Amino acid sequence: MGGRESTLVLLDENGIRCDGRKVDEPRRIMIKAGGLKNADGSAYIEFGDNKILVGVYGPRDVHPKHMSRTDTGILRVRYHMEPFSVSERKNPAPSRREIEISKVIKEALLPAVILDNFPRTAVDVFIEVLQADGGTRCAALAAASVALADAGIPMRDMVAACASGKVADTIVLDVNNEEDQAGQADMPIGYMPNLEKITLLQLDGVLNAEEFKKCVETGINGCKIVYELQKKALTDKYFKNGKDQ
Amino acid sequence: MTQSIIDDLKKSQILELLEQGKRIDGRALDEPRTLTVEIDAIPKANGSARVRLGDTEAVCGVKIQPDRPFPDMGDKGIFICTAELLPLSHPSVETGPPSPDVIELARVVDRGIRESHMVDISQLVIQQNKSVVGVFADIVVVDYDGNLFDACSYAATAAVLNSKMPKWEMKDDVPTLVEGAESDLPTTTIPVSITMAKIGDHIVVDPNSDEWAAMDCRITITTDSNENIVAMQKGGSGGFTLDEIIKCGDLSIKQGAQIRETLKHAAKGS
Numbered sequence: 001m002g003g004r005e006s007t008l009v010l011l012d013e014n015g016i017r018c019d020g021r022k023v024d025e026p027r028r029i030m031i032k033a034g035g036l037k038n039a040d041g042s043a044y045i046e047f048g049d050n051k052i053l054v055g056v057y058g059p060r061d062v063h064p065k066h067m068s069r070t071d072t073g074i075l076r077v078r079y080h081m082e083p084f085s086v087s088e089r090k091n092p093a094p095s096r097r098e099i100e101i102s103k104v105i106k107e108a109l110l111p112a113v114i115l116d117n118f119p120r121t122a123v124d125v126f127i128e129v130l131q132a133d134g135g136t137r138c139a140a141l142a143a144a145s146v147a148l149a150d151a152g153i154p155m156r157d158m159v160a161a162c163a164s165g166k167v168a169d170t171i172v173l174d175v176n177n178e179e180d181q182a183g184q185a186d187m188p189i190g191y192m193p194n195l196e197k198i199t200l201l202q203l204d205g206v207l208n209a210e211e212f213k214k215c216v217e218t219g220i221n222g223c224k225i226v227y228e229l230q231k232k233a234l235t236d237k238y239f240k241n242g243k244d245q
Numbered sequence: 246m247t248q249s250i251i252d253d254l255k256k257s258q259i260l261e262l263l264e265q266g267k268r269i270d271g272r273a274l275d276e277p278r279t280l281t282v283e284i285d286a287i288p289k290a291n292g293s294a295r296v297r298l299g300d301t302e303a304v305c306g307v308k309i310q311p312d313r314p315f316p317d318m319g320d321k322g323i324f325i326c327t328a329e330l331l332p333l334s335h336p337s338v339e340t341g342p343p344s345p346d347v348i349e350l351a352r353v354v355d356r357g358i359r360e361s362h363m364v365d366i367s368q369l370v371i372q373q374n375k376s377v378v379g380v381f382a383d384i385v386v387v388d389y390d391g392n393l394f395d396a397c398s399y400a401a402t403a404a405v406l407n408s409k410m411p412k413w414e415m416k417d418d419v420p421t422l423v424e425g426a427e428s429d430l431p432t433t434t435i436p437v438s439i440t441m442a443k444i445g446d447h448i449v450v451d452p453n454s455d456e457w458a459a460m461d462c463r464i465t466i467t468t469d470s471n472e473n474i475v476a477m478q479k480g481g482s483g484g485f486t487l488d489e490i491i492k493c494g495d496l497s498i499k500q501g502a503q504i505r506e507t508l509k510h511a512a513k514g515s
């Protein structure tokens with residue numbers, strides 16, 4: 001952050017970004033509901049060059065037992081990157097970054113899921129990043145919501161997610177890896193479009209009050225685009241292709 | 246995977262069917278499941294493959310980077326293959342340190358590829374005793390339906406076959422990347438593992454999860470392109486007779502040849 005020196009032209013005079021997108025345009029997004037045989041629910045997302053697989057198990061018995069609660073079910077999330085998902089091989093053991101992201105994604109999903117009817121059980125969400133290219137936590141959150149819905153977990157709303165940020169003094173939607181490295185701010189947002197609630201919000205970078213407002217609004221617009229694709233993924237599985245249920 | 250009452254019931258059904266020469270999923274006894282190979286599934290890796298063997302699915306990504314040689318092998322590069330069972334692959338898989346089963350899996354897959362000398366590590370030296378090329382093939386299992394040995398082995402082999410190796414030169418004692426000088430990773434042969442299970446007195450090739458739970462013992466045999474046997478691992482609590490072992494050796498050569506063609510074909514398509 002903080003505008004590292006770079007030869008890369010982040011935004012040209014026509015308002016076109018380094019990967020050819022307009023300022024308010026997300027990367028190519030493809031979401032598929034289902035796909036894994038054993039998981040109770042699953043989803044696969046390609047968000048730009050990010051490729052993420054999510055599997056959901058539960059509600060099921062809790063191990064270790066002391067984690068279980070008598071008044072409600074619990075949600076557990078593990079965000080994990082494969083050793084081959086990034087340029088330099090990553091140690092397969094969970095890093096501090098992965099543990100933090102697991103936590104923020106869990107807390108972004110909690111307002112949406114209704115686990116009161118499943119006391120003493122756990123719903124486990126396993127997120128596996130096969131390839132990372134900036135903005136994995138948003139892509140992972142969006143896919144996790146679809147996988148939870150695919151597992152039939154009761155939900156108040158879908159959690160959509162998209163990042164916005166500041167690149168070359170301009171607020172842009174869906175910051176990619178290059179822009180994240182050389183840009184001025186990155187703000188991942190998780191959002192429930194029908195309840196109009198923000199459930200994940202982080203910021204890495206510097207924004208003034210006006211830019212902050214614009215950045216949140218831009219991110220929410222991105223979430224609405226992602227939301228339509230999440231719905232489409234579920235409709236494609238459950239209404240058009242009935243044999244895949 | 247944990248044994249359940251259902252597995253016991255299924256075992257008697259599997260045995261009954263085998264007495265009639267049939268398998269629970271309708272395959273012939275020596276018939277592996279359909280193998281699909283998607284090459285270059287992870288473009289950011291130096292080589293990759295997503296493999297589906299029946300309903301068992303594994304993804305392998307190969308990372309190639311400069312490394313220090315092992316102290317006693319200064320004139321050779323490094324090849325390391327790891328395997329991990331992801332918790333989304335099956336309800337019984339938990340996070341945390343790998344179980345003995347998974348450690349065995351990773352070691353058997355690694356041994357099969359290493360002992361075949363598939364990757365020519367003598368060509369992976371940047372500067373003798375100082376700097377060499379390290380090749381890491383990391384495999385993750387994303388969906389479980391038995392016989393992880395072969396699914397992981399095919400994923401790694403397919404990923405290694407389509408790997409592109411960057412070039413490094415020593416500059417000021419540091420390995421420095423030479424831009425635009427990628428070449429194919431030097432390989433000498435295509436190892437193929439075939440895992441067979443013994444259920445009662447019957448030998449079946451590529452056991453699915455039901456057969457895996459019902460088997461008395463198993464054997465994984467890896468053959469190379471010259472149809473030599475290069476690695477073997479017996480597992481499970483039962484035993485094989487000499488005749489059975491010899492039959493398994495023949496089966497691994499015969500079925501291995503077909504799988505090798507599939508892997509070769511997939512690599513060419515990239």
